[in-house]
Amino acid sequence: MDRASPIPFALSRLDRADARRRDPEFLGAHLRADETRTLALWRGRALVEADGKALRWLPPADVEPHRGLADTTIFLGLDGAAARFAISLGGDAPPDFPGASFVEARAAAMTLDLEDTGALAQARSLVEWHRNHPRCARCGAATEVCDAGYKRVCPGCAAEHFPRTDPVVIMLVHRGERCLLGRQPRFPEGLFTCLAGFVEPGETIEDAVRREVAEEAGVRVGAVRYLTSQPWPFPSQLMIGCLAQAESEAITVDGNELAEARWIARADARAVLEGAGDGTLWFPPPVAIARRLIAAWVDGET
Amino acid sequence: MDRASPIPFALSRLDRADARRRDPEFLGAHLRADETRTLALWRGRALVEADGKALRWLPPADVEPHRGLADTTIFLGLDGAAARFAISLGGDAPPDFPGASFVEARAAAMTLDLEDTGALAQARSLVEWHRNHPRCARCGAATEVCDAGYKRVCPGCAAEHFPRTDPVVIMLVHRGERCLLGRQPRFPEGLFTCLAGFVEPGETIEDAVRREVAEEAGVRVGAVRYLTSQPWPFPSQLMIGCLAQAESEAITVDGNELAEARWIARADARAVLEGAGDGTLWFPPPVAIARRLIAAWVDGET
Numbered sequence: 001m002d003r004a005s006p007i008p009f010a011l012s013r014l015d016r017a018d019a020r021r022r023d024p025e026f027l028g029a030h031l032r033a034d035e036t037r038t039l040a041l042w043r044g045r046a047l048v049e050a051d052g053k054a055l056r057w058l059p060p061a062d063v064e065p066h067r068g069l070a071d072t073t074i075f076l077g078l079d080g081a082a083a084r085f086a087i088s089l090g091g092d093a094p095p096d097f098p099g100a101s102f103v104e105a106r107a108a109a110m111t112l113d114l115e116d117t118g119a120l121a122q123a124r125s126l127v128e129w130h131r132n133h134p135r136c137a138r139c140g141a142a143t144e145v146c147d148a149g150y151k152r153v154c155p156g157c158a159a160e161h162f163p164r165t166d167p168v169v170i171m172l173v174h175r176g177e178r179c180l181l182g183r184q185p186r187f188p189e190g191l192f193t194c195l196a197g198f199v200e201p202g203e204t205i206e207d208a209v210r211r212e213v214a215e216e217a218g219v220r221v222g223a224v225r226y227l228t229s230q231p232w233p234f235p236s237q238l239m240i241g242c243l244a245q246a247e248s249e250a251i252t253v254d255g256n257e258l259a260e261a262r263w264i265a266r267a268d269a270r271a272v273l274e275g276a277g278d279g280t281l282w283f284p285p286p287v288a289i290a291r292r293l294i295a296a297w298v299d300g301e302t
Numbered sequence: 303m304d305r306a307s308p309i310p311f312a313l314s315r316l317d318r319a320d321a322r323r324r325d326p327e328f329l330g331a332h333l334r335a336d337e338t339r340t341l342a343l344w345r346g347r348a349l350v351e352a353d354g355k356a357l358r359w360l361p362p363a364d365v366e367p368h369r370g371l372a373d374t375t376i377f378l379g380l381d382g383a384a385a386r387f388a389i390s391l392g393g394d395a396p397p398d399f400p401g402a403s404f405v406e407a408r409a410a411a412m413t414l415d416l417e418d419t420g421a422l423a424q425a426r427s428l429v430e431w432h433r434n435h436p437r438c439a440r441c442g443a444a445t446e447v448c449d450a451g452y453k454r455v456c457p458g459c460a461a462e463h464f465p466r467t468d469p470v471v472i473m474l475v476h477r478g479e480r481c482l483l484g485r486q487p488r489f490p491e492g493l494f495t496c497l498a499g500f501v502e503p504g505e506t507i508e509d510a511v512r513r514e515v516a517e518e519a520g521v522r523v524g525a526v527r528y529l530t531s532q533p534w535p536f537p538s539q540l541m542i543g544c545l546a547q548a549e550s551e552a553i554t555v556d557g558n559e560l561a562e563a564r565w566i567a568r569a570d571a572r573a574v575l576e577g578a579g580d581g582t583l584w585f586p587p588p589v590a591i592a593r594r595l596i597a598a599w600v601d602g603e604t
Contacts, residue, residue, distance in 0.1 A: 010506045018517055019556070122504030129503065137435040137463075140442030150502075161439070163503050167469045167540050200452075201431065201465050201538050202424030204312045205531040215320055226528040229507040236503050238469050240542075254321070 008109035008287045009231045012118025014077035014084055021075055021148040030083035031073070032060045038085040039076070039119065040066070041127050042094045044235075045102035046120050052111035055120060056100035063087060066095055072130045074149030076119055086123035086149075088131065105233060109287045118231070125236035126150075129163045132235070137161065168237045169208045170196035172293040173221060175246040179269060179297055180219060181283075182253070182261040190281050192262060194290040199240070209244050217261040218252030221245065227296060230289040241289045243302060270298045310411040310589045311533045314420025316379035316386055323377055323450040332385035333375070334362045340387040341378070341421065342368070343429050344396045346537075347404035348422050354413035357422060358402035365389060368397055374432045376451030378424055388425035388451075390433065407535060411589045420533070427538035428452075431465045434537070439463065470539045471510045472498035474595040475523060477548040481571060481599055482521060483585075484555070484563040492582050494564060496592040501542070511546050519563040520554030523547065529598060532591040543591045545604055572600045 020026045030036050037057030040047040047056040069090045076084040089095055094102045105124050109117050126149055133152065136143050141156035152161040172194050173180035181192035197212035199205060206224040213221045223245045230239040251261050264281070271277045273295055284290050322328045332338050339359035342349040349358040371392045378386040391397055396404045407426050411419050428451055435454065438445050443458035454463045474496050475482035483494035499514035501507065508526040515523045525547045532541040553563050566583070573579045575597055586592050 009504065010509075012504075012509075016502065016513060018513075118504060120504075122502070125503030132461075133439040135437065135439050135442040137437050137439040140437040140444070142442070159434075162468075162500075164466055165469055165501055165503050165505075166464075167467055198464075199467055199540055200318065200424070201427030201467050202311065202314075202420060202422075202533045202535055203467075203540075204533060205540070205542070207312075207314075211318060211320075231504045231506060233504055238501055238505075238507070240507070 006114045007228070007230050007289060007292060008112075008114060008117045009121035009233065010118060010229070011114045012122065013115045014079055014119055014122075016077040020078075021150050027075060027148055031085065033083065034060070035082040036060055036085065037079075037082065038063045038087050039123050040087050040089055040095070040097070041123060042089045042091070042102045044124060044128055045094070045104055046108055046124065047097055047100050048103040048108050048112065050099050050101070052103070052108070053113055055112065055116045056097060057084070058097070062097070069095065072127065072145055072149055074123065074126045076122055084119065086127060088127040106287060110285060121231040121233040124233035125165070125231070126163055128233070128235040133161065164236055166237050167199040167205075167240055168196055168232070169199055169205055169212060169240050169242060170194050170289055170293065171209045171213065171224070171242040171244040172297045173213055173219060173244045173246050174297050174302065175249060175263075177266045178263040179266070179294065180213075180217060180246060180251075180261060181264055181294075182217060182258040184257065185259040187259070191284070192264065192281060193284050193288070194293050195258075195261075196239075196290075197257070205240055205242070209242050213244065213246075216254055216257045218250065219246050220248040222247045225302070227293060227301065228289065239289045241293050243293065243297060245302070266298055269294055273298060308416045309530070309532050309591060309594060310414075310416060310419045311423035311535065312420060312531070313416045314424065315417045316381055316421055316424075318379040322380075323452050329377060329450055333387065335385065336362070337384040338362055338387065339381075339384065340365045340389050341425050342389050342391055342397070342399070343425060344391045344393070344404045346426060346430055347396070347406055348410050348426065349399055349402050350405040350410050350414065352401050352403070354405070354410070355415055357414065357418045358399060359386070360399070364399070371397070374429065374447055374451055376425065376428045378421055386421065388429060390429040408589060412587060423533040423535040426535035427467070427533070428465055430535070430537040435463065466538055468539050469501040469507075469542055470498055470534070471501055471507060471514060471542050471544060472496050472591055472595065473511045473515065473526070473544040473546040474599045475515055475519075475521060475546045475548050476599050476604065477551060477565075479568045480565040481568070481596065482515075482519060482548060482553075482563060483566055483596075484519060484560040486559065487561040489561070493584055493586070494566065495586050495590070496595050497560075497563075498541075498592075499559070507542055507544070511544050515546065515548075518556055518559045520552065521548050522550040524549045527604070529595060529603065530591065541591050543595050545595065545599060547604070568600055571596055575600060
């Protein structure tokens, strides 16, 4: 696998222009500038053009009527010299924008131009963080947005709160000509994917891989190799994709995280990836890093 | 460099025994069992034996008089069959434990047996998270500890809150025979280290490396290679160590994150690592992953 091959949510054409977040003059001048464009989200769904290929980037005139519904305006960065913002719209029904609609972000990522998916990941992670963290976790007071959406500050106790990104390990466990995949209880029969789990406080990436595989499937892992990463804005995860060498084979599923786990032969995995499986086994779509990890191993990476 | 060589905070002999966190019968039976041991922290400092080589693991009888001062009791895991807990003690002065003292965790990690440093990282990250997140970030109500310290639940709005781990990229930027190191404004003259910064929402590890190096030093980075990771419990970071190939050389420091940045010749870096420098340049101590990354590059990793 070409590790640099673009994966949804991992590619953006925006320069985050971090210093501009603390530049009220710049932000004031650009929020309503002609060339400024804004991505609207409603309940975590993104406004997408009818053909599904591009985000609908709204000009200031189209945003203005909805500002009263907006929780927060976030500066995403610069596309060339033009500013890009994200806005989260409230309301019980999605506001109407002719020729575009609010689409669930995973579904959107399957059809969007890849360069739009990074901005979507950035916007969705930040918007959801603000939605779910309006209060100070230290004293309970209502907090205020600062730095164009990258900080909340408590007027009561002065605590500063920053957007959260949760590291998650996701791993293709392999041993010789077989790899270990699991089915989560909420998955349909036959859908198998890589094992995954949150990195815990005080834990390395490599130990998180070993712990999760032991917990979920009862399999012992030795060497772990990092392969690639993907932002996953549901709500705000950093997927850390690894290949992991198993040192044991007997499977004991925990029944909680996984309904079943199975060793799958390389030839069978290749057939599924090529659409030539027997229909009893399938993998997540290419939007998921899991499929990339399976493909990397099928192609000989270890 | 041997990538598997132990680094402080990255090694633990505890089995986290995740399922036991939700097993009140187990927890109740073990909290005061004879073989149970508890690590006490006070203001983020850990109780360490006078010789600095081991954590003081308190038997139940030594913990009992202090339970009234404790915010939270956290289940760390199992050492063999024996349970290990962590407890955060309040009070204006450190409680007295003869033959041991409360030591700042970075200092402690420099002398502790490496197998004790992982438990310290785990305990400190969790304890500090509880100290700083007693309230619900959604509705402001006081939350309650669940799952032996791995969750807080809001009795008001039922929101669940999980301990936070912030991914940070730290990178040795190199180009030919030179590497790029920076001095932070709070550092003394001559102390240089790797560039680093938080991974932002909606960002890959590789893009975070490129963005941070561009922001802090104005240098363009191409290929990025992950090398190793380290938990850094100040308060709860996951340091993701990378090697990064520079594609430009001119330095422009931002003056905010860095006071200065400098290209350093491999021979000079090697001399510093070997204690044979001229005294005008030095690096962080071996407790820091930065020193490992510098050493890896000096030894030929790219």
